[in-house]
Amino acid sequence: MPALTMKETPRPASTPTEKKVEQQIRRRAYELYETRGCENGHDLEDWLQAEIDITGIATRGASA
Numbered sequence: 001m002p003a004l005t006m007k008e009t010p011r012p013a014s015t016p017t018e019k020k021v022e023q024q025i026r027r028r029a030y031e032l033y034e035t036r037g038c039e040n041g042h043d044l045e046d047w048l049q050a051e052i053d054i055t056g057i058a059t060r061g062a063s064a
Helices: 016-035 043-055
Strands: none
Touching: 016 043
16 A cells, blocks of 8 residues: 655745745845854854844744
């Protein structure tokens, strides 16, 4: 008997609001990068901090 698989549901295209929020996060992450003196190697940290700054929501596992 074949293994059961879950059918993937395609994600709908981003809404204008989602695109706007992502752009704000992108800008904030770049500001954090510049504040650090353009030091490489902190891109994920900057992105996650920018998400918190913009949305006010910490993603699960981000503090680990």
